[in-house]
Amino acid sequence: MKAPPARGIRAAVLTAAALLFAVSSQAAAASTLPLGESVTPATELTSAHDFRSGLVLGLSLGAGIGGASGYPNNSSDIGNPADYSASGWMPGTTESIFAMGALSDYVSFGFLFTHGLFKSDRYYANGDAIGFRIEGFPLVGLVPRLQGLGLLAQFGVGFGNLVSKAPGMPEAQGTQSFGGAGAFYEWSLGKKGGAHFGLGPSLEYDGIWSRPFESHGFVGSLRVAFYGGG
Numbered sequence: 001m002k003a004p005p006a007r008g009i010r011a012a013v014l015t016a017a018a019l020l021f022a023v024s025s026q027a028a029a030a031s032t033l034p035l036g037e038s039v040t041p042a043t044e045l046t047s048a049h050d051f052r053s054g055l056v057l058g059l060s061l062g063a064g065i066g067g068a069s070g071y072p073n074n075s076s077d078i079g080n081p082a083d084y085s086a087s088g089w090m091p092g093t094t095e096s097i098f099a100m101g102a103l104s105d106y107v108s109f110g111f112l113f114t115h116g117l118f119k120s121d122r123y124y125a126n127g128d129a130i131g132f133r134i135e136g137f138p139l140v141g142l143v144p145r146l147q148g149l150g151l152l153a154q155f156g157v158g159f160g161n162l163v164s165k166a167p168g169m170p171e172a173q174g175t176q177s178f179g180g181a182g183a184f185y186e187w188s189l190g191k192k193g194g195a196h197f198g199l200g201p202s203l204e205y206d207g208i209w210s211r212p213f214e215s216h217g218f219v220g221s222l223r224v225a226f227y228g229g230g
Helices: 007-029
Strands: 052-072 090-102 107-119 123-136 149-164 174-184 187-190 196-209 213-227
Touching: 007 123, 007 187, 052 123, 052 149, 052 174, 052 196, 090 123, 090 213, 107 149, 107 213, 123 196, 123 213, 149 196, 149 213, 174 213
Parallel strands: none
Antiparallel strands: 052 090, 052 213, 090 107, 107 123, 123 149, 149 174, 174 196, 187 196, 196 213
């Protein structure tokens, strides 16, 4: 086998040297700071958890108005006007508990369970739901003074029923979809970014939908959340 020509070897060596010099020059330029500037310590860099971090455990207690309507959960009764019930708007209360993780200052996500009870002199309606809850804080970066303003959405599976206080009336009930949306504000009580409580008002809409039954509610609540920090 013939050895490669000396000219080819020299060309390859010169090319490799040129590439190595170019890479070294770029690395040196990247590491050189303009006069008067210094490297920012890692402890002073912007963090994704300046306000919220860790496990989030919360409770929401509210009151408002709600209503329900529908048929017994029986295929032979659905659509029969004689078996239809509707409560109209009634006063009531709701309770929700949730367990989430603060993914960043902007978003928390996790699970929730909620219960609502609304009553009038003729009916009472129950609603229970389990599913997912997401909270977003859109103004953290835009208006830090309003970083406590949040939006919420929740969705999952819901069960509800409507019962007449008068004997002999049909009961409406169903199990299927649950959804809700709202807004809230929280004031931080404790160390910013670490373990602390968030406390404030909340306003939301919740609904349960199924083929034989549906219910809707608008409630104002007191929301309390504990952030575990980390």
